Amino acid sequence: MNELPLTILLASVLATAAPLIIATLGETITEKAGVINLSLDGSLLLSAMIAFMVGFETGSFTLGFAAAAVTGAAIALLVGWFGIYLGQLQVAVGFALTLMCKDLAYFLGNPYSRLQGPQLISWKIPGLSEVPFFGPVLFQQPLPVYLGLLLIPAVWWYFYRTGRGLELRAVGENPEACYTRGIDPRRKQILYTIIGGALVGLAGAAFSLGIKPGWGRPQGIEGIGWIALAIVIFGGWHPIRVALGAFLFAFLQVFGIVLQGIWTGIPAQVFQMAPFPLMILALVLINLLQYKGVQRWLDDKPGLALLVDKLRGAPPRALGKTFHPD
């Protein structure tokens, strides 16, 4: 095996993780408020296509990212409106939108297929990018990487250190109680669904304008949306653990490419599906931790128990359920 420099490996893990972090944190915000937006796989693709189309036509990255954010927000608005106000199953709306947005992206993006378009270049932070090792890994990255990294503490701070964040979590846990306290849960829910969707849109733009530049059928990010949804569960709806899950997945993906060079007999597609069984395994493990027997076994192992405690996460109690004000 040819030695890959550690810095390049780590830098590409970070770059691969960035759009995933933005998307998973967006979905975390949505789900924390009690709404499940299942449409991620389709919204990522459609917003990636729109970002590329707008970027190609106008040559402006800002407009490309903005259009993608609006696309993601509009899809989320549909999920929220159908789910919260029209009383339809959020999962059903989300799934239908997943398939439809994917096909819509291929249909509208057809003329933009395989074109050479704008691509974000790395943005070196003056001074910091010269630091040995950390410089090339952390401070010579395209803009979405910085956005993703800054978003992690920002979302955490909003959730757990602000009054509005408390309201957000309360709406996802107990909308009835919020209603009696004078908060309209439905307005909060649709607001955070739209914000989460806008972030998912930005993630799509980060793919087509930066990490996986260009547009085509297939674009190469098919299936990522489903992984993002699983990472939110894996991270127990906690922004920092969700981000760690995204890093873990990015690491697996980059590592898979390295492995592919070693086992050349196995087709590339087999490696691409490797994260999925791992995802199931991780979800099973996390669930196993809830069992009483496991708990008792852990009782005399304080260090391990603490670790398990950090891994556990319960879904927002009102997740996917529609609130009715009567």
Added chain:
Amino acid sequence: MNREFPMARLGRHLTDTLLILVIVTVFTGLLLLLIGASPTEALSHLISGSFGSWSKLSRVLNVWIPLTLCSVGLVYAFRSGLWNIGVEGQMVLGAIGTAGVLRMGLESGHPLLLLCLALIAGALLGASWALFAGWLKIRGGVHEIFAGLGLNFVAMGLVLWLIFGPWKRPGIASMSGTEPFPRDLWFPTLEGWRVSPFALTLVIILILATAWILNRSRFGLNLKAVGHNPRAVVLFGLSSQRYMLIAILISGALAGLAGGVQVSGVYHRLIPAISSGYGYLGLLVVMLAGFRLAPIPFIALFFAALNVGSIQLPMMMQLDSSLSGVIQGACVLSALLVFGIRHLRKGGAPD
């Protein structure tokens, strides 16, 4: 819930259908105008491409058969309250099972017997893949959407591994799939038709059987209770987990059968895209049907016609064939919109 007269209900379904069609037509028309294509031209290509000739109609039926099988199976899963999104992977496993048995028995000399065995193997393998998802849900606590989805991708990897590994074509392995089976192992068809009357009959029998099982048998009623009335489950001492597992098992068996039909009746070999996305499409069919059995054969026929009709769009109009998927998605969304507005007008109370 107050009872409705059958005629009133039929009238309501008819208005709904009409409304959905109007919304979808307007939406698709605007979309085509937006990109500068003629809606009438696209429509005429869609119609002539699907019902324009006997050979095209038989192609539509070849899509209708697996799509209906998946959708009918999904009704069982939905009745028990399960989202069997893994139907896609169950179809793939069915295709693997069928192809495997056909490969083993190439020299057996009993082609018809072998075909039947191969289909049964497909159904069994599809059912076991579904059972795995159900087991992960009940014992592992993994939501069936993620268990099913993960297993779909695993099934995809399995097919690719088989095509490029143990089952590769002599000479060169490629995305075109495995070596085609000899003609006597193809599903028998009538002269000039690509569709097998045997498969058609099988699907119709399965639809009728499902109608009886779901609405008339004790099993069907219990299944409904498990999915929609948790209190009745306690009252009658039913095991909801057992009913869920049986429901997803049936769902997987029918999807596996659909995969087997794809191998033995349509492609005559195993290809990477053997499921053609009919599992996911089946979920849309069932949603559009309002989770009821009766409209499924008709919606599946409509969707199958869209799929086949859109094939010639790239050549004739330089449009991507994914227009069919956009229309199908728009149908489901407008259906949800129409159901939702009805729900609002009833006062927005939970069902």
